[in-house]
Amino acid sequence: MFLQELVNGIVVGASYTLxxxxxxxxxxxxxxxxxxxxxxxxxGAYLALFFTPLFSAILPSHGWIAFALSICVSGLxxxxxxxxxxxxxxxxxxxxxxxxxxxSSLAILILIESLIExxxxxxxxxxxxxxxxxxxxxxxxxxxxxxxVMLAGGVVxxxxxxxxxxxxxxxxAIRAVASNPESALVLGVSTSTTIYAVFGIAAALAGVSGxxxxxxxxxxxxxxxxxxxxxxxxxxxxxxxxxxxGAVVGGFCLGVLESLSxxxxxxxxxxxxxxxxxxxxxxxxxxxxxxxxxxxxx
Amino acid sequence: MIDSQKRxxxxxxxxxxxxxxxxxxxxSSYVIDIADDMIIWAILTAGLNxxxxxxxxxDLGYIAFFAIGGYTFGVLGSKFGVxxxxxxxxxxxxxxxxxxxxxxxxxxxxxDYLAIMTLGFGEIIYLSVNNxxxxxxxxxxxxxxxxxxxxxxxxxxxxxxxxxxxxxLIVTIFAIFRLRHSHIGRAWLAVRQDDxxxxxxxxxxxxxxxxxxxxxxxxxxxxxxxxxxxQTIVSPTSFQFSQSFYVxxxxxxxxxxxxxGAVVGGFIFVLISESLQGLSASxxxxxFSLALLLVILLRPKGIVPAVIGSRRLFRKHGDGGAKGGxxxxxxxxxxxxxxxxxxxxxxxxxxxxxxxxxxxxLLNVREVSVTFGGxxxxxxxxxxxxxxEIVSVIGPNGAGxxxxxxxxxxxxxxxxxxxxxxxRDITRLRPDLRARMGLARTFQTPRLLPTLSVxxxxxxxxxxxxxxxxxPVVVGTLxxxxxxxxxxxxxxxxxxxxxxxETSDSVPTQLSYGDQRRCEVARCLAQxxxxxxxxxPAAGMNARETSDLGDMLFRVRELxxxxxxxxxxxxxxxxxxxxxxxxxxxxxxxxxxxxxVLHHPDVVQSYxxx
Numbered sequence: 010m011f012l013q014e015l016v017n018g019i020v021v022g023a024s025y026t027l028x029x030x031x032x033x034x035x036x037x038x039x040x041x042x043x044x045x046x047x048x049x050x051x052x053g054a055y056l057a058l059f060f061t062p063l064f065s066a067i068l069p070s071h072g073w074i075a076f077a078l079s080i081c082v083s084g085l086x087x088x089x090x091x092x093x094x095x096x097x098x099x100x101x102x103x104x105x106x107x108x109x110x111x112x113s114s115l116a117i118l119i120l121i122e123s124l125i126e127x128x129x130x131x132x133x134x135x136x137x138x139x140x141x142x143x144x145x146x147x148x149x150x151x152x153x154x155x156x157x158v159m160l161a162g163g164v165v166x167x168x169x170x171x172x173x174x175x176x177x178x179x180x181x182a183i184r185a186v187a188s189n190p191e192s193a194l195v196l197g198v199s200t201s202t203t204i205y206a207v208f209g210i211a212a213a214l215a216g217v218s219g220x221x222x223x224x225x226x227x228x229x230x231x232x233x234x235x236x237x238x239x240x241x242x243x244x245x246x247x248x249x250x251x252x253x254x255g256a257v258v259g260g261f262c263l264g265v266l267e268s269l270s271x272x273x274x275x276x277x278x279x280x281x282x283x284x285x286x287x288x289x290x291x292x293x294x295x296x297x298x299x300x301x302x303x304x305x306x307x
Numbered sequence: 308m309i310d311s312q313k314r315x316x317x318x319x320x321x322x323x324x325x326x327x328x329x330x331x332x333x334x335s336s337y338v339i340d341i342a343d344d345m346i347i348w349a350i351l352t353a354g355l356n357x358x359x360x361x362x363x364x365x366d367l368g369y370i371a372f373f374a375i376g377g378y379t380f381g382v383l384g385s386k387f388g389v390x391x392x393x394x395x396x397x398x399x400x401x402x403x404x405x406x407x408x409x410x411x412x413x414x415x416x417x418x419d420y421l422a423i424m425t426l427g428f429g430e431i432i433y434l435s436v437n438n439x440x441x442x443x444x445x446x447x448x449x450x451x452x453x454x455x456x457x458x459x460x461x462x463x464x465x466x467x468x469x470x471x472x473x474x475x476l477i478v479t480i481f482a483i484f485r486l487r488h489s490h491i492g493r494a495w496l497a498v499r500q501d502d503x504x505x506x507x508x509x510x511x512x513x514x515x516x517x518x519x520x521x522x523x524x525x526x527x528x529x530x531x532x533x534x535x536x537x538q539t540i541v542s543p544t545s546f547q548f549s550q551s552f553y554v555x556x557x558x559x560x561x562x563x564x565x566x567x568g569a570v571v572g573g574f575i576f577v578l579i580s581e582s583l584q585g586l587s588a589s590x591x592x593x594x595f596s597l598a599l600l601l602v603i604l605l606r607p608k609g610i611v612p613a614v615i616g617s618r619r620l621f622r623k624h625g626d627g628g629a630k631g632g633x634x635x636x637x638x639x640x641x642x643x644x645x646x647x648x649x650x651x652x653x654x655x656x657x658x659x660x661x662x663x664x665x666x667x668x669l670l671n672v673r674e675v676s677v678t679f680g681g682x683x684x685x686x687x688x689x690x691x692x693x694x695x696e697i698v699s700v701i702g703p704n705g706a707g708x709x710x711x712x713x714x715x716x717x718x719x720x721x722x723x724x725x726x727x728x729x730x731r732d733i734t735r736l737r738p739d740l741r742a743r744m745g746l747a748r749t750f751q752t753p754r755l756l757p758t759l760s761v762x763x764x765x766x767x768x769x770x771x772x773x774x775x776x777x778x779p780v781v782v783g784t785l786x787x788x789x790x791x792x793x794x795x796x797x798x799x800x801x802x803x804x805x806x807x808x809e810t811s812d813s814v815p816t817q818l819s820y821g822d823q824r825r826c827e828v829a830r831c832l833a834q835x836x837x838x839x840x841x842x843x844p845a846a847g848m849n850a851r852e853t854s855d856l857g858d859m860l861f862r863v864r865e866l867x868x869x870x871x872x873x874x875x876x877x878x879x880x881x882x883x884x885x886x887x888x889x890x891x892x893x894x895x896x897x898x899x900x901x902x903x904v905l906h907h908p909d910v911v912q913s914y915x916x917x
Contacts, residue, residue, distance in 0.1 A: 239427055277434070
């Protein structure tokens with residue numbers, strides 16, 4: 010039982026990690042809590058609602074490939090939407106006080122959610138995964154194949170992101186802009202391109218997370234991002250805002266903590282656990298567990 | 308200025324007249340009901356405007372206080388038959404407690420963390436009222452509250468509530484107006500725009516943020532009770548996150564920090580959402596998020612931009628701005644007058660007695676050191692300034708002069724050593740408390756508040772001469788109003804003395820660089836300082852201006868104010884300094900009188916000759 014909750018917590022933690030990574034990347038670069046991130050998670054889930062049946066129809070006997078394609082396409086389109094968010098919530102008002110950026114990213118969050126509500130459906134929608142959800146045993150507990158995909162997705166994307174930032178030229182540009190935008194500009198790094206790209210990457214991570222979560226739980230809802238977004242943010246702060254490994258540590262810690270809290274509290278109160286963690290971290294260690302910035306440690 | 312003041316009064320008079328005539332002209336209770344909602348929403352917006360517009364705190368869970376107010380009456384009224392009049396003070400108390408509990412851990416942090424914390428708080432309150440079925444009635448809400456009675460009349464009709472809500476709106480606007488145009492309002496704007504400048508002028512940043520947060524919460528809580536009474540039902544849907552978002556949109560669309568803007572923004576919100584009533588509720592979300600984006604991108608100051616100067620409701624004849632203060636002026640011999648604020652003068656005398664008797668320097672810096680990431684920025688530097696002395700610190704760029712100044716003013720805590728001021732160890736004292744002790748400073752690039760007039764910027768310097776809390780300000784006690792008038796007159800005199808009278812109604816960004824520096828010095832003087840720390844005051848000035856600056860510093864010194872000056876301009880240093888400290892690579896190399904230091908071989912080599 011305990012072990013089962015632990016495994017569930019780790020799986021949920023993977024989704025928090027993906028959202029936390031998005032928050033931390035943008036925050037590390039321009040010190041903005043990008044609320045729009047939350048709606049991009051939802052957008053990813055709804056895009057997959059369209060693409061999964063499409064690819065399944067094209068490739069009827071290859072559920073896994075259809076699923077993978079749907080994840081990739083939804084993720085890419087969400088990434089593009091993220092670039093669009095940057096074009097509205099960051100670029101035109103980049104010299105305005107941070108509060109303007111926060112409010113406009115919030116406006117985008119509400120806009121995307123209500124567009125989904127009005128033009129798709131105000132009711133929760135059933136998500137039918139294209140693969141058979143077999144569960145198998147792992148270390149004495151059960152894990153479903155969709156949960157495994159979610160966990161694998163989280164781990165693989167985190168590693169890819171790490172290698173991208175650490176090993177590629179573009180990743181070096183991101184680190185340079187994070188540590189000092191002026192000198193990065195002097196050294197020939199295009200600050201704006203870098204920031205646009207990071208918005209896109211962050212959005213794609215959130216989108217993929219939305220696809221995975223909605224498939225695992227079989228449901229999508231236009232407000233699905235709100236509580237998860239708060240938790241993803243908590244994870245980022247818990248680990249250390251602006252720090253990639255912080256997002257990973259924070260995401261998995263929060264997932265496990267929440268899962269284990271179900272022994273003590275009814276499940277509709279798990280959001281309270283995340284909130285309590287957030288208050289405690291901010292009150293006692295606002296720099297988080299790892300507490301270094303993107304520039305210092307990728 | 309006076310014209311705009313008159314115009315504002317006319318608007319207010321017309322607004323009140325229209326509001327009073329409204330229910331007599333319009334008989335439809337449906338329309339009056341909408342008007343009630345407009346007023347409720349305008350009050351909410353005005354309350355959040357204090358938090359977001361004045362203090363710059365992004366509160367995304369504002370509706371939670373509204374919910375606490377509504378459910379206080381809901382629970383007490385439906386379960387115990389408590390009347391609305393009793394529920395109002397209880398709700399006010401509860402929201403104040405809640406705002407302190409949420410505020411204290413978060414307001415120390417950066418404002419963006421506050422946003423997410425308040426978002427979480429709003430969600431928690433919503434989850435609680437939705438899930439605690441036995442207390443809050445869960446999703447169905449509560450509806451058995453007794454209808455409020457007053458003078459034997461039961462308030463039930465929208466028109467009856469209308470009068471009551473209208474009075475509350477007028478009280479709200481009046482109270483918030485008073486707060487905004489007082490030292491509290493100036494402190495809020497300082498906190499919002501420049502944290503460093505706020506602290507350097509003696510503003511306890513956390514305290515003022517908390518005050519703004521509490522004021523906002525109070526209004527939401529009180530109007531929440533009225534809302535519940537008017538609706539005769541409270542249910543969770545009125546308190547969702549989207550509602551917090553709508554109040555925030557109303558603030559920004561109306562104009563951040565603008566009181567009429569808040570009313571306009573609130574009215575517009577209700578009108579738009581009523582006109583979209585036939586469609587699904589989420590259409591108003593779409594319209595409002597788009598409107599919000601458009602306003603932020605195209606008209607960031609909102610429909611009714613905030614005013615820049617301080618205003619009083621009724622300007623008394625003859626005490627306006629720079630021309631006023633007749634009797635004060637004739638009494639003073641020096642153009643810059645500091646002796647008026649009684650308790651400050653007394654404090655200075657008391658300290659002078661201590662300092663004089665024991666022969667302790669006014670400022671005594673002992674062996675302070677500080678290291679930034681392995682770089683020894685300041686190493687074991689000592690220096691002393693006696694009352695009325697002008698001490699200059701010179702040295703090449705990177706010698707640690709500004710860091711030293713930051714240590715003295717409290718913005719950098721030294722790793723070793725101590726700082727004493729007026730015989731008291733202030734090494735661990737916060738910058739705002741140092742400012743209140745009489746330690747003023749300027750910054751390398753002037754840090755004036757861009758949305759306050761020049762006069763208000765100087766008045767903001769007088770912050771530490773105020774002790775009044777929010778209640779005396781709102782009530783407008785004679786003592787507080789006298790204090791405010793004295794500060795205003797003194798600020799006008801300071802501006803006159805520094806040749807800035809004509810600019811007193813401009814915003815600082817319209818001033819030349821030299822004038823901005825002078826304005827900053829005026830702000831320092833308004834603090835009634837014992838010492839002023841000047842960080843490169845002559846930078847960017849021409850020879851003539853620099854020479855005038857020197858004369859001004861002498862005049863300041865005549866008032867008994869000591870000066871600690873950092874500058875590269877040797878003509879200024881030579882002209883004004885009693886003593887000079889030469890720094891190089893974090894250490895004080897030579898200390899002595901002007902000539903001996905400037906001709907010292909080490910100084911010539913490291914600095915002048917280099």
